[in-house]
Amino acid sequence: MTTGRLPRADARRNRERLLAEARAAFAEHGTGASLEEIAARAGVGIGTLYRHFPSRQHLLEALLREHFDALGASGRELLASHAPWPALTEWTRAFVAATTTFRGLTGEVTHTLDHAGSSLHAACRAMREAGEALLDRARKAGEVRPDVTTADFFVLVSGVAWAHEQGPADSHERIDRLLTVIFAGIRPTTPAN
Structure with missing residues (x-):
């Protein structure tokens, strides 16, 4: 059941950093760029990436x-x-x-x-x-x-x-x-x- 609450500010920032780093990594290395590297460049763990983007x-x-x-x-x-x-x-x-x-x-x-x-x-x-x-x-x-x-x-x-x-x-x-x-x-x- 969803509560309708907005994600926490840190979760929103993590998501935005992940998207920015993914955009940069995909532009540089293509769609096969390492997800682990994207997470690391965003300053988060791979689990955080998968919480926001399951695949x-x-x-x-x-x-x-x-x-x-x-x-x-x-x-x-x-x-x-x-x-x-x-x-x-x-x-x-x-x-x-x-x-x-x-x-x-x-x-x-x-x-x-x-x-x-x-x-x-x-x-x-x-x-x-x-x-x-x-x-x-x-x-x-x-x-x-x-x-x-x-x-x-x-x-x-x-x-x-x-x-x-x-x-x-x-x-x-x-x-x-x-x-x-x-x-x-x-x-x-x-x-x-």
Whole structure:
């Protein structure tokens, strides 16, 4: 039974330090960074880390929820304000940028998109729903081939994010080239416009 009380000030500070150190460690070493090292850098024991974040995925979810919620909101906004094709391409570029925040994140996101039991799945759900709605609208408008499924789309754009992770840190030009190829490949032979 919860009492509705806020966590103690020291517990809140520990959580914030853990998140800051995890963000730094994941940026430096990727999502496989040592949880023990993160705890030590935050000045707490590993038990404290696990009390706040029972698994690596819980820790990632806490760090990424804001990014993924923003992608969901952006998708809803693009649905309301942009034509189908520009909305889909703009959102896709934002998706790739978000999923390359930390080396190894693409694999985590790809794995959790279809696994409802994962703690990261909840954070990914709104993002996936936004992408699916944008793709569906573009498909109905004749801007995307009818045989391109949501699963196909996410595999393709996740592949671009994965390729970015494998290359040099300055491979943003590669992302643009690969997305251009994907965008050309999912378009019908004769676009609606």
